[in-house]
Amino acid sequence: MAKNDIHAGTRKSFLLLISMVLLVWQAHAATYYVAPGGSNGNPGTIEAPWATPAHGAGQLQPGDTLIIRDGEYILQDFGQDRILPNSGSPAAWVTIKGEDGCRPSLIGKNNLANAIDLSAVHYVRIENIEIKSDGTNPFRDAIASWEPASNIVLSEIYIHHIDGFGIDIQDIDGLSLLDSRIEYCGFGAVGGAAGTSGGWRNVLIKNCRFAYSGHYYQGTPGPSPYDRPDGFGIEPSEGPIEIADTISTHNRGDGLDSKADRTYIHHCIVNHNSCDGIKIWGDDTHIENCLVYDTGDGDASPSPWSGLVAHSTKPNARFTITNTVVSDNPERQGYPMYVQYDDRQVPIMLTMKNCIISHGQGALWIGPSVAFTSENNLFYRPNSDVPVQVGDQDYTCAQIESGTLGPGNLARDPRYVAYGSADPSGYQLQENSPAVDSGTSTGAPNDDLLHRPRLSGKGYDRGCFETPPLGWSSFRGYITSAASVVVDCMGRTEIWVKGGDGALWANVDGTWYGKGGFLTSDPFAVADYNGRIHVLVRGGDGSVWDFIHDPIMKTGHWKCLRGYITEKPTAAQDPSNHGIMRVAVIGGDNALWIFNLDINAETGDWTSLGGCLSTRPYIIFDPSGIEHILVRGCDYSLWDKKGVWGGSSYARTWNFLGGFLANGPIAAIETGVNNHIAVYVMGGDNALWMCDVNSSSEPETGVWHGLRGVISSDPFVIADPSASKIHAFVRGTDSALWENTVVISPGNPVGSQWKYIGGLMLIHTPGAFIASETQAFVIGTDHAMWRNTHATVSAGSNLSQV
Incomplete structure (x- = not known):
């Protein structure tokens, strides 16, 4: 069979599954509910829900839907707590799903064999559910099937911190695993024993992330006792298997290991x-x-x-x-x-x-x-x-x-x-x-x-x-903020903005998605160590809000971090503590405050670092792991709250770096140079200035370099590690986009060069990233998002030092 035949055959199987699910919606069927505080003696209505997902699943007939309402459900009894769905039929599937707008958690303990058993189950769809252990007690598999099953759809499933397999299937004919994240499983994310009835057949895996297999076992970070836990690993099977738009990363075994005939990985x-x-x-x-x-x-x-x-x-x-x-x-x-x-x-x-x-x-x-x-x-x-x-x-x-x-x-x-x-x-x-x-x-x-x-x-x-x-292209939209640009774990460009309705909007590779909320600041987007995107904003109540976006599952939710701030927040992933995202803000008292956000628990606490700020801060970690929180002080000078990790906490000191700033600073690392960062500001003369900060001494020192120009926006800067250059993007007095490039050389950067990019833009700070080319994003005078793609600029000469 040719490649296209495999693709078409698997896609036809998937479309057949979806069409069958659509028939469910058209059929006369009942919808039932499970909720914390419910009772299994209730009728299972939204007003009087059942108490346990296992009981609810056992009541379903073909065509029925069970909605698991938000909350945590403890699973510990083999006979009472495991979910064993009844089968649906080709025209009337059984559906079990988490409540819209949230994701209920199934929490296993007491060495439970699995949370969901699909053995000999057919025509069932399960979606929007989290399955995990309680972090201390053994819990083997999340989803298992040890007898031939068929026509199963698993969508928006989040499985993590499991001792065995995330998904353990021996024989399956017709499986769609979509928009799901499976990580920190001791035996592996997805796999199973050798089949007895053809193994895996007619399988589509799309938009998934398999990560950190073997990095968890019974409450510890592992390694697990299992040999080479894979992201995906199956034994000889008939196929076809299609794995698409999926990332497999940081597994202690193989990434993708398929022994199936007719495997198509793309x-x-x-x-x-x-x-x-x-x-x-x-x-x-x-x-x-x-x-x-x-x-x-x-x-x-x-x-x-x-x-x-x-x-x-x-x-x-x-x-x-x-x-x-x-x-x-x-x-x-x-x-x-x-x-x-x-x-x-x-x-x-x-x-x-x-x-x-x-x-x-x-x-x-x-x-x-x-x-x-x-x-x-x-x-x-x-x-x-x-x-x-x-x-x-x-x-x-x-x-x-x-x-x-x-x-x-x-x-x-x-x-x-x-x-x-x-x-x-x-x-x-x-x-x-x-x-x-x-x-x-x-x-x-x-x-x-x-x-x-x-x-x-x-x-x-x-x-x-x-x-x-190359050239200019419009992404349309109506935008009232600067763009915050981030490249996600799949390599896609995500652009986060405030829309004309005051809500948060995302443009992912050219398509707009509304995320709700009400913003009173520009957004600030940053990726965490788990591959999620955190978009931090000042809400309508003046507090910090975090929209946590999962690029794999294409889902997101708002989390209030509390506090009271007066400008947009900034944040960076802590390289010494992979589970911590550090948020830095200017508080209502004009002091510097930080929030240590636990990216797994989505909780944290506020700490005041004092000082007197006159704009929002900017946080960055240099290549040696030193934390820099850069601010414009009440004296309009540049100050750095430098933090050095001591193994259990940060020792932080204020460092005066001088200068006269017209607004807040921004910084980039100096690629390949430890203990140095390059801080860019709009000076009091409306020119672009760069301070080369050397943190190897105490107190740290900074050397200022005038890059000239007359600019009318705050700069955005980004390092180009392939060429040891730093690129700054600004709005000129002609309302056009300009780019400045310098070559990194600690204490003596060289080759400052300005390039006219063109366009007509509002005063909002540009955004950009550099890959095979430079892509800059600006808000045009029509309030639309515009992208300019151009060959990456090389630096020339003419740097003035003052």
């Missing part, structure tokens, strides 16, 4: 896993538009693990890999990718097109029994002239580029934007990358990892990212 990010990245075993398997990097999860010691592994015991099994990036660590002794390392006598077929395999200590290794077709790939092995080995044949860079291995192949540095970055955007391509516009269109997908269309330049790009077109 638009996925597999990174920071301890063992193999993607592992494929079944016939007629395809990988497309995927990004794999950081095999070993930062551990560079020798290992047998690889970013991508293909192996089969079935003669003439077929594997196709297209527009996929595998980036390794040349310090890690191992292959970046290997194919048919074992069973070298079994013939298989491998076709690779438009792929990038780079930065391995070893070569791409292809077994002697592999019929290997290689077209328009790029191979790069930084410490060797032999990036590819096929059987006993070494292929040198010169041989590869001469066409010996196949047409269009290259052996060069791919020139990622930021090789070694923990963020997916670092593996986009620089403008001068040899992979740009040099791929083949034959057999290539029509979009890239981010679903941006190919072709956008003169030709198809190699790898999973397509460089977007």
